[in-house]
Amino acid sequence: MIDILTWRAERERSVAEFQGDLALVKLHFVQGTTTFEDIPGVWEPLTSGTPGLKLTAAAADGLTIEGKPVDGTVILEADHTLVRLSERITLVATSQPGSDHLLAVYDAKADAVQQYEGLSVFPYDPSWCMTGTYIQEEEGRTAAFAHVSDQEGAGRMHQSPGDIHFEYEGAAYRLTPFASGDTLVIVFGDRTNGQETYGMGRMVNVIPEANGTVQLDFNYAYLPPCAFSPHFNCPMPPSHNRLPFRITAGEKQVRFRK
Incomplete structure (x- = not known):
C-alpha cells in the first residue's frame, strides 16, 4: 500500500483537478433525445444496460475530443471519453447503479475549487489498522445501498460478492462492501460523523488476499465524492455498516476559505 x-x-x-470531485457542477440524467440550454449538441443514451452516451454535434458547436472538433455523431464511453466545451468546462458520460446514462459537467474554476484549502485529517494511528476476514458469498450477489438523492426507502443494487468480518474491543462486526474492479469499497459510518467528520459517513478500500485475509486500515478512510459536490449521488452506509464507536483515523472534512 502507498505510504500515508x-x-x-x-x-x-x-x-481539486479540472475533473476532480470539487469541479463537478452538474449531473444530468439523459433519457431519450436531449438538448441543454447551456451545452451544445444532441445527447442520447446508449441501449439499455450499456453505460455511455451518443453525442451529435457540428464543428461550429465548439465541442472537441482529444483536440479534434466533434462533427457528426460519436459514442462516449462511460468514464472514459472526455469532451471539452471550453478551457474550463469538460463533459463526461458516466453511470451509477440504476443510472447508466448520465452526463457529468466539470468546471475547473468552480467556486468550490477556488475556495478549497485542503482536507482535515486525524493523526496517523497504527492501532486503526486491523486484520479482518473476507467471506465470499454466492457469485453475482448484490446488496441494496440507499443514495443521497434517492427517495426515502429507495435503494440501488451494487455488486457485493461477500462480507468483511473483524473484531474491535472484543466485539464482532460485519461490513458489507461493494465491488469496484478488484477492490472492495466499504461505505461506513461511525460516532464521529456529523461532529468531527462528514455527516454522511466515509469510505475505505480493501483488497482481499488469496486466503481471505484483509487489512482494514481506517487511516486510509476517505470522504465520499458528495462531501465535495452536492451533485454526486453517493451511496450511504447500510445499517450494519454504521459502527457504534468513534473511528479517529482518516479524513475528517473538506476545508474551505471562509
Whole structure:
C-alpha cells in the first residue's frame, strides 16, 4: 500500500483537478433525445444496460475530443471519453447503479475549487489498522445501498460478492462492501460523523488476499465524492455498516476559505 503521506498529498491534489470531485457542477440524467440550454449538441443514451452516451454535434458547436472538433455523431464511453466545451468546462458520460446514462459537467474554476484549502485529517494511528476476514458469498450477489438523492426507502443494487468480518474491543462486526474492479469499497459510518467528520459517513478500500485475509486500515478512510459536490449521488452506509464507536483515523472534512 502507498505510504500515508504520499496518499494524503495525492488526495488533496486530485480532488481539486479540472475533473476532480470539487469541479463537478452538474449531473444530468439523459433519457431519450436531449438538448441543454447551456451545452451544445444532441445527447442520447446508449441501449439499455450499456453505460455511455451518443453525442451529435457540428464543428461550429465548439465541442472537441482529444483536440479534434466533434462533427457528426460519436459514442462516449462511460468514464472514459472526455469532451471539452471550453478551457474550463469538460463533459463526461458516466453511470451509477440504476443510472447508466448520465452526463457529468466539470468546471475547473468552480467556486468550490477556488475556495478549497485542503482536507482535515486525524493523526496517523497504527492501532486503526486491523486484520479482518473476507467471506465470499454466492457469485453475482448484490446488496441494496440507499443514495443521497434517492427517495426515502429507495435503494440501488451494487455488486457485493461477500462480507468483511473483524473484531474491535472484543466485539464482532460485519461490513458489507461493494465491488469496484478488484477492490472492495466499504461505505461506513461511525460516532464521529456529523461532529468531527462528514455527516454522511466515509469510505475505505480493501483488497482481499488469496486466503481471505484483509487489512482494514481506517487511516486510509476517505470522504465520499458528495462531501465535495452536492451533485454526486453517493451511496450511504447500510445499517450494519454504521459502527457504534468513534473511528479517529482518516479524513475528517473538506476545508474551505471562509
